[in-house]
Amino acid sequence: MTDRNLKPHPVAHQDVPSYDVFIAGSGPIGATYARLLVDSGLSVVMVEIGDQDTRIPAAHKKNEIEYQKDIDRFVRVIQGALSTVSIPTSSAVMPTLDPAAWQANDPKKRLVSNGRNPRQETWNNLGAQAVTRGVGGMATHWTCSTPEFLKGLERPKIFVDERSDDQEWKLLYSAARQLVGTSETEFDRSIRHNVVLETLQKSIREKYGDSRIVKPLPLACHRLAEHSPYVQWHGADNIYGDLFTDRDKCNKAGVQRGKFLLLTNTRCTRVVSDRKVQQINIQYAEVKDLLADRYTVAQGDTNFAIFAKVFVIAAGAIATPQILANSGFGGNRTEDPSPAHVIPNLGRYITEQPMAFCQIVLNQAIVDTITDFDGKPTWWIDAVKKHQKESPADPLPIPFQDGEPQVTIPVSEKFPWHTQIHRDAFSYGEAGPRVDSRVVVDLRFFGMQEGVKENRIIFEEDLTDSYGMPQPTFAYVPTKKYAQEANRMMADMTAVANSLGGYLPGSSPQFMEPGLALHLGGSTRVGHRAADSVADFNSRVWNFNNLFVAGNGNIPTPFGGNPTLTSMALAIRSAFYIHRTMGQGFKASVEAQGNDGEQLEPTPSEWVESLFNKDDPNFPDAMHLRPVHRYVA
Numbered sequence: 001m002t003d004r005n006l007k008p009h010p011v012a013h014q015d016v017p018s019y020d021v022f023i024a025g026s027g028p029i030g031a032t033y034a035r036l037l038v039d040s041g042l043s044v045v046m047v048e049i050g051d052q053d054t055r056i057p058a059a060h061k062k063n064e065i066e067y068q069k070d071i072d073r074f075v076r077v078i079q080g081a082l083s084t085v086s087i088p089t090s091s092a093v094m095p096t097l098d099p100a101a102w103q104a105n106d107p108k109k110r111l112v113s114n115g116r117n118p119r120q121e122t123w124n125n126l127g128a129q130a131v132t133r134g135v136g137g138m139a140t141h142w143t144c145s146t147p148e149f150l151k152g153l154e155r156p157k158i159f160v161d162e163r164s165d166d167q168e169w170k171l172l173y174s175a176a177r178q179l180v181g182t183s184e185t186e187f188d189r190s191i192r193h194n195v196v197l198e199t200l201q202k203s204i205r206e207k208y209g210d211s212r213i214v215k216p217l218p219l220a221c222h223r224l225a226e227h228s229p230y231v232q233w234h235g236a237d238n239i240y241g242d243l244f245t246d247r248d249k250c251n252k253a254g255v256q257r258g259k260f261l262l263l264t265n266t267r268c269t270r271v272v273s274d275r276k277v278q279q280i281n282i283q284y285a286e287v288k289d290l291l292a293d294r295y296t297v298a299q300g301d302t303n304f305a306i307f308a309k310v311f312v313i314a315a316g317a318i319a320t321p322q323i324l325a326n327s328g329f330g331g332n333r334t335e336d337p338s339p340a341h342v343i344p345n346l347g348r349y350i351t352e353q354p355m356a357f358c359q360i361v362l363n364q365a366i367v368d369t370i371t372d373f374d375g376k377p378t379w380w381i382d383a384v385k386k387h388q389k390e391s392p393a394d395p396l397p398i399p400f401q402d403g404e405p406q407v408t409i410p411v412s413e414k415f416p417w418h419t420q421i422h423r424d425a426f427s428y429g430e431a432g433p434r435v436d437s438r439v440v441v442d443l444r445f446f447g448m449q450e451g452v453k454e455n456r457i458i459f460e461e462d463l464t465d466s467y468g469m470p471q472p473t474f475a476y477v478p479t480k481k482y483a484q485e486a487n488r489m490m491a492d493m494t495a496v497a498n499s500l501g502g503y504l505p506g507s508s509p510q511f512m513e514p515g516l517a518l519h520l521g522g523s524t525r526v527g528h529r530a531a532d533s534v535a536d537f538n539s540r541v542w543n544f545n546n547l548f549v550a551g552n553g554n555i556p557t558p559f560g561g562n563p564t565l566t567s568m569a570l571a572i573r574s575a576f577y578i579h580r581t582m583g584q585g586f587k588a589s590v591e592a593q594g595n596d597g598e599q600l601e602p603t604p605s606e607w608v609e610s611l612f613n614k615d616d617p618n619f620p621d622a623m624h625l626r627p628v629h630r631y632v633a
């Protein structure tokens with residue numbers, strides 16, 4: 001029974017009266033937990049507030065031929081996928097409206113629906129911060145850039161001892177890369193990629209010697225076939241692997257997969273504990289069936305309880321703390337938290353990345369080198385000659401299907417920002433019909449920010465978002481030190497841009513609206529002390545027995561690099577902890593929490609062994625994952 005007399009959700013039946021693990025959120029991080037835990041034999045029920053909107057669950061939408069043929073068209077897909085979190089509203093009065101039309105009877109009242117937030121100030125907002133709702137989360141449209149965080153600067157320190165820490169990250173990063181399928185060689189046979197890479201390598205070496213490197217951007221994708229002009233972009237579907245299609249598979253040890261069920265259009269409303277004791281135990285998750293909800297006005301009928309032994313909230317950096325705030329654990333506007341606010345740092349210490357952007361059109365001299373065949377490989381010469389023969393009307397010597405440039409200058413101590421020098425769709429930066437997209441290069445530079453307590457998301461108790469959850473309000477101001485760095489980053493970007501070409505009119509160097517990087521961190525930060533974090537380095541929330549947080553919100557450090565690989569790494573570690581501790585009912589390890597990381601255990605290599613062994617039944621085989629759909633049955 002539950003305290004609110006909720007019915008158990010119909011997923012609970014005779015076969016599976018209770019699942020081992022409940023996961024909220026079906027993005028790449030929820031997928032990481034699901035894959036590893038189900039493969040190890042645990043039963044998992046996952047809820048996702050959005051729908052399945054790709055034929056293969058959680059697939060990357062950019063793989064559709066339509067977008068592979070014209071990447072600019074994908075800009076609109078991304079725009080459609082992003083719902084802005086907090087939109088400041090000034091007044092409900094429109095001066096030019098027909099005087100007979102509806103106006104608020106109190107002109108001081110402001111609009112409050114669909115993310116419009118009268119409490120949001122413009123000066124401290126993350127105006128472009130957005131969420132994506134749907135199976136696969138944001139990885140249905142992401143850029144797939146998967147760098148490692150730089151040790152000593154970006155990478156969180158799990159172990160105090162440096163060697164142990166290095167070893168742990170090495171294991172976690174290589175496992176994460178295997179699981180999502182990351183590579184740096186997929187664009188090796190692209191003319192544009194090589195031209196940009198070599199030009200920058202030369203100009204950076206001339207300026208900085210060997211202290212700064214330029215290399216291919218690590219991307220989660222694989223070329224569809226040798227020499228094919230197309231790559232398959234990886235999303236959370238690669239992480240789920242065959243979880244949806246091969247339910248009875250046994251792992252190498254002969255243990256059969258646990259049951260796995262993904263409930264779509266199901267909102268995780270809150271988690272509920274049995275009683276307030278020193279170490280809180282979550283008993284069930286309250287969920288709402290949003291499909292059934294459309295047919296009824298009797299709201300209660302569509303709320304259910306899902307019981308499990310462990311609860312993982314992996315709903316993204318906004319919705320994860322939002323669910324916990326809605327559970328009454330903290331994160332609200334009230335300055336004087338009630339004793340029930342057991343997670344005082346919820347939504348605090350947030351970080352985001354100042355982002356500089358521009359687009360250039362390649363220099364004439366650089367394009368001219370393409371037809372200078374001296375020293376060029378045969379595939380290059382053949383491709384250019386073939387193109388010139390087949391398309392004599394084309395003023396450019398670049399094959400239409402030549403792969404785009406995908407280059408990076410990684411974060412370093414001296415230049416603490418992540419760079420993407422490439423051509424891709426985002427929610428902005430469409431090349432448009434004015435210019436040939438083949439000579440356009442996008443420069444995206446991502447700076448970092450430290451988490452300070454005052455920078456936070458506040459979850460309003462009396463305002464809701466469009467899904468009925470507490471409305472987030474941002475209170476975020478960049479810190480002085482990093483503001484200076486953003487200024488240096490912009491100067492660096494323009495220098496790099498100048499070595500490549502001239503600015504595309506309308507895309508000259510600019511800072512983008514805060515939040516646009518969509519790499520919000522820190523909202524559920526992990527740490528070694530409850531005093532300044534939300535969870536420990538097993539991602540278990542302080543003072544809770546069986547509650548885990550996951551995703552970019554867990555990252556406690558300033559970072560310029562794209563965070564998903566690191567969040568996967570933390571999830572791989574946490575999933576092992578869940579697997580190991582499950583048998584012990586969790587209580588045994590409670591004392592281990594809070595000992596400055598010394599009680600933390602390394603993740604054993606056996607936990608991720610299957611990811612590296614081609615003969616293992618659970619080897620993540622990205623190349624042979626999905627059959628093509630040739631017809632509608």
Ligand SMILES: Cc1cc2nc3c(=O)[nH]c(=O)nc-3n(C[C@H](O)[C@H](O)[C@H](O)COP(=O)(O)OP(=O)(O)OC[C@H]3O[C@@H](n4cnc5c(N)ncnc54)[C@H](O)[C@@H]3O)c2cc1C
Nearest residue numbers: 025027028029049133137138143145268316319551562564
């Ligand atoms: C344009 C774009 C480009 C990007 N490029 C990169 C990149 O190159 N590299 C990189 O590392 N990252 C990139 N990202 C960010 C990356 O996609 C995210 O870091 C990643 O998806 C986070 O994974 P997640 O599983 O934690 O969260 P999400 O992917 O956000 O998934 C969370 C899921 O939880 C669901 N949910 C929310 N609330 C609830 C609730 N109450 N109940 C149930 N379910 C809920 C959501 O619907 C969503 O599906 C990009 C994102 C975008 C949009």
